[in-house]
Amino acid sequence: MxxxxxxxxxxxxxxxxxxxxxxxxxxxxxxxxxxxxxxxxxxxxxxxxxxxxxxxxxxxxxxxxxxxxxxxxxxxxxxxxxxxxxxxxxxxxxxxxxxxxxRGSDVRLWQSTIKAGAPQTEPEDVVFEFRLAAALAFIERVTPAASNAARLLMRRGLSNHRLESAVEIALHAEELLALEGCGAGFHLDPKAVIRILEDGSWTEVDWIQHWWAGLLATSCVTGAGGKSDLKFVSLLSQITTIQARILAGACSLAQKSIAEECRKPLRPLTCSAKELIRITGTHDRVRIERDIVHLVELGLIEKSLKWRFFSLLDQAVITPTETAVELYARCHGRRGAENSTKSSMDAKTVAAV
Missing domain, CATH: 2.40.10.220 (predicted glycosyltransferase like domains)
Structure with a gap:
């Protein structure tokens, strides 16, 4: 890259x-x-x-x-x-x-930890220690106020699986910021950073980890006392993998009908049962209906009568809200719903995972 x-x-x-x-x-x-x-x-x-x-x-x-x-x-x-x-x-x-x-990297090869009584010498252990040190150094550069809390969380507070997820989130966020050409003069909200590392570390799915990385990269604030909106962090933490696939499918479908001056589709968007089964990776229509209902309750899918009877019908209305479109954009490292059409992660990508 x-x-x-x-x-x-x-x-x-x-x-x-x-x-x-x-x-x-x-x-x-x-x-x-x-x-x-x-x-x-x-x-x-x-x-x-x-x-x-x-x-x-x-x-x-x-x-x-x-x-x-x-x-x-x-x-x-x-x-x-x-x-x-x-x-x-x-x-x-x-x-x-x-x-x-x-600068700021603290590689700790061969040091015993609470989780490992003896130094780990396998190649994977060496690689991970370098990745962890790089992730912590990145956090210290972009949000110094969160460096101590992040170091405590990632050195002692997370299990091995959650730690791997948190490291990937931080390093992918660094890549996203690099691609956007961010330089000096910006910083990330420390509360948002810690919250994203904590909540995002629960997922083991690569592309959802990258969604969390997108939220991390877009938590930029201006001024020493600036704060980012934690609304999107809260929303993503309440979404399962299948629900994220539905959201991605809805936003991908919406990209084809969103006018340049608007942030929402010009008409209700319907998706066939066959297509939703492909997107979600499950044939359980009752479960799909439940997941759509949950997205409606979160304010990410527009209310419609058809989603109530999806288990009996051959299609469902999955029109994303403005909040959903902006969340989707931020999950791909872009602030503002108008940038969602630039996303490289569409419904076909997530459905194939």
Whole structure:
């Protein structure tokens, strides 16, 4: 992913030499043109690593390394971490590199925790520690007032599964902000950040985690005492996966009928039973009807007589409200309902998950 230079070139800092250990099966990939090259990691610490490689990198060279389990290059971000590194020295077997982590990063490799009585040396453990440190550093940069609470929550307060979700939410929000070209002069509402990390960490579905990341990225406030609207956080926390699919389907359908000057469809939107079954991934019409009713009660779907009898009819009215369209836009990192048509996540995408 190509990111704006103004965001990508963050202030980097060197770390003092830390304890180095071997992590069996850990590899560091680099790109040789369009070809990924794999280098075995002989040992690694929080501040650097020694790579067994024949690459002729010179002292002072900056390289981009992707840490992951050895094998095929991982496609999922959760299983890899890309870090900038500076070559320190070279010998006959390989090179020693120092990691250039964003300022504020606190990588804690080989440190025992309450959850793990002994240091974890599997490649996945190493990758996750770097991702966690990067997530916390991002939060500290964009909302310093929430850094202590976020560190306490993510270092001690969440279970392993919830922690993985919270880290993905933070890192994806960072990507969204980078794509929007956000620079200095903005910050995120600390209360919204902590609430999003807490509530969003319950989901294990990737695309819903990215919805939470969108809310995080759009919780920007102006002024030191500014506060963001927690209404959308509250709404998303009350939606199940199937209900989110229905909402995505409704907003995707609405994109075709929303006038440029309006924020709501020009006419009631109906969806066939067959299409709703495809979108939701369930043939249980009674359950679909219940989920539509819940979205109506939340104020996300317009009231209609037809949704009351969907289990008996072949279609349902699923016209999204203005609030729903704006929520959908924010979940994709864009403020304002008028930007919802730019969303890359439509009903076909979520229905395929």
């Amino acid at each position: 190509s990111l704006p230079e103004t965001w990508y070139r963050l202030p980097f800092v060197y770390r003092p030499r830390a304890e180095r250990r071997a992590s069996p099966a850990l590899a560091a990939f680099h790109w040789d043109g369009s070809i990924p090259r794999q280098n075995h990691v002989a040992n690694i610490s929080s501040s650097g690593a020694y790579l067994l490689t024949s690459e002729c990198w010179k002292a002072g060279d900056i390289v981009s390394l992707t840490l992951q389990r050895s094998g095929i290059l991982e496609s999922r971000d959760q299983r890899r971490y890309t870090v900038q590194a500076k070559t320190i020295r070279r010998d006959d077997q390989g090179v020693a590199v120092a990691f250039l982590m964003p």
